[in-house]
Amino acid sequence: MSSSVSSTASGSTGAALITSTGVGSGLDIGAIVSELTTAEGSAQQTQITNQQTSLNAQVSAFGTFTSALATLQATLSTLEVPSELAGFSATVGDPTIATVTADSTAAAGTYSLAVQNLAASSVLTSAPVANPTSTAIGTGTLKIVVGGASESINIDSTNNTLSGIAGAINSAANNPGVTASIITTTDGARLVLSGTATGAANAITTTETDGGTGLSSLVYDPANGVTNLSDTTPAADANFTINGYPATSSSNVVTTALTGVSINLLKASAATTSTASPPVTSSTPTTLTIAPNTANAATSIGTFVSALNGVLTAIQTLTGYDSTTQTAGALNGNPTLQAFQNQLSTILDTVTSSSSSGSHSLSDLGYLEDATSGTYTNNSTTLTNALTSNLASVQKLLGGSTGIATQIDKLINGYTGPGGLMSTITQGLKTGLATAATQQTNLTAQLAIYSATLTTQYNAMDNAVAALKQTETYLTAEFNSSSSSSSSTSSLSSGTTST
Numbered sequence: 001m002s003s004s005v006s007s008t009a010s011g012s013t014g015a016a017l018i019t020s021t022g023v024g025s026g027l028d029i030g031a032i033v034s035e036l037t038t039a040e041g042s043a044q045q046t047q048i049t050n051q052q053t054s055l056n057a058q059v060s061a062f063g064t065f066t067s068a069l070a071t072l073q074a075t076l077s078t079l080e081v082p083s084e085l086a087g088f089s090a091t092v093g094d095p096t097i098a099t100v101t102a103d104s105t106a107a108a109g110t111y112s113l114a115v116q117n118l119a120a121s122s123v124l125t126s127a128p129v130a131n132p133t134s135t136a137i138g139t140g141t142l143k144i145v146v147g148g149a150s151e152s153i154n155i156d157s158t159n160n161t162l163s164g165i166a167g168a169i170n171s172a173a174n175n176p177g178v179t180a181s182i183i184t185t186t187d188g189a190r191l192v193l194s195g196t197a198t199g200a201a202n203a204i205t206t207t208e209t210d211g212g213t214g215l216s217s218l219v220y221d222p223a224n225g226v227t228n229l230s231d232t233t234p235a236a237d238a239n240f241t242i243n244g245y246p247a248t249s250s251s252n253v254v255t256t257a258l259t260g261v262s263i264n265l266l267k268a269s270a271a272t273t274s275t276a277s278p279p280v281t282s283s284t285p286t287t288l289t290i291a292p293n294t295a296n297a298a299t300s301i302g303t304f305v306s307a308l309n310g311v312l313t314a315i316q317t318l319t320g321y322d323s324t325t326q327t328a329g330a331l332n333g334n335p336t337l338q339a340f341q342n343q344l345s346t347i348l349d350t351v352t353s354s355s356s357s358g359s360h361s362l363s364d365l366g367y368l369e370d371a372t373s374g375t376y377t378n379n380s381t382t383l384t385n386a387l388t389s390n391l392a393s394v395q396k397l398l399g400g401s402t403g404i405a406t407q408i409d410k411l412i413n414g415y416t417g418p419g420g421l422m423s424t425i426t427q428g429l430k431t432g433l434a435t436a437a438t439q440q441t442n443l444t445a446q447l448a449i450y451s452a453t454l455t456t457q458y459n460a461m462d463n464a465v466a467a468l469k470q471t472e473t474y475l476t477a478e479f480n481s482s483s484s485s486s487s488s489t490s491s492l493s494s495g496t497t498s499t
Contacts, residue, residue: 006197029458037451044443050437059429061318061330065337066422068314072307073412078300079405082239083393086297086387090261093209093287099264102290106260109290114269114283116239119252122146122194122204123233124220126190132162135189138214144169145205146195155215158336162191165218169193178204195235200249203235238265241285259291287338294387297394301383304405305367306347311374316374335427340415347407358393359386362404 002405041288078084083104090100106311131134139160142153150172159168177196182189195202208215220229237248255262268285310493331337352360359365388396398405415421
């Protein structure tokens with residue numbers, strides 16, 4: 001007897017199963033074994049599959065919920081701190097005089113600004129020489145001082161021209177803040193030393209410290225009466241007035257005149273001469289205005305409510321039931337989301353003290369809950385009016401230790417923070433999936449054994465049938481042979497012959 005035998009891997013165990021097509025019986029043993037094996041594991045397989053499908057759906061659903069919470073939480077930081085909700089916008093009546101920026105520590109107000117002069121850096125210029133690259137100036141040690149910093153430059157025969165001296169100054173390792181350049185005009189070439197920092201304290205002085213006079217033409221030491229360089233631009237502080245009060249700054253970027261305000265001075269104000277006797281000349285002031293940036297506040301609040309609606313919509317979708325499709329959300333009836341929504345609703349219904357005017361609830365900001373969707377609709381006009389009329393009350397409603405944003409932030413942290421409820425739930429779902437995976441592995445192994453056992457039994461049956469068929473064939477052949485012999489003998493006994 002012969003049979004067709006093939007080896008296949010079944011299940012995650014990789015066990016080799018023997019399958020064959022029945023040669024003796026004619027049955028499709030492989031198909032029979034496969035169907036019986038499937039039937040054997042059907043109930044348990046359905047249970048495992050349903051469990052995995054449910055757990056995966058919950059993992060995905062809680063992921064959607066957590067993502068919506070993260071989006072909402074990201075919008076809360078600008079609402080929690082009252083001073084950061086709106087910020088401030090800063091404008092100057094004449095933007096050619098100065099530009100202004102303000103941060104959250106500024107205070108609203110209107111000021112007059114007049115600029116008498118800008119801060120300047122020191123510029124010293126030498127007398128002209130015929131050629132910047134070939135006319136020798138002299139040798140020695142030139143000490144350059146700017147403010148409290150200094151550097152001594154050695155000048156020798158290799159660099160004693162204006163170009164050589166300029167190169168030595170610019171390449172000095174401890175250059176105190178001076179840039180050297182050459183200007184060439186009709187009367188010759190001049191060395192120009194320009195300070196890199198503004199302010200009267202950053203005036204440039206130069207002295208020769210080698211005891212000689214080779215570099216005397218480059219010495220500028222007014223304290224000792226030596227001014228061989230021209231003070232082309234004296235180092236100077238900026239002088240300006242705020243509301244008529246004088247102020248100075250070593251820089252044209254002023255950050256100390258008004259709290260939270262940076263003023264970038266651009267040019268001196270126009271001079272005005274009075275008609276008094278004697279005439280008085282003064283700088284024409286311009287207006288500097290610091291005001292709450294209600295547009296930014298409206299954007300921040302709008303972004304918050306949009307993210308809030310995202311959370312509410314996610315909860316409704318995940319826990320709801322669609323009567324049209326007759327399908328329930330993956331977290332239908334889930335107590336975790338229901339508890340969160342109840343706590344969130346309590347916070348959103350917060351009403352601050354109404355003893356004063358202003359905004360005391362979300363409805364005062366133009367945000368009303370839609371009875372059907374559970375989300376919030378807005379009225380931009382109401383919000384703008386609330387921000388413009390009483391920004392402080394809006395800041396108090398949303399921010400501070402008891403503000404709506406602060407309370408929501410704490411609520412979300414309780415769910416998504418380290419050790420929070422979502423962490424516990426996620427771990428439980430992972431454990432459930434791991435258990436289901438183990439059950440699947442065990443079932444696959446069991447079914448592999450069951451399939452192999454059935455295959456062995458059916459092959460044995462097939463072999464038995466094949467053996468019986470062989471016996472049948474043999475007996476049939478023997479029977480036919482015996483019948484034929486008996487017939488021949490009878491013929492001979494009767495004397496019947498044939499020729």
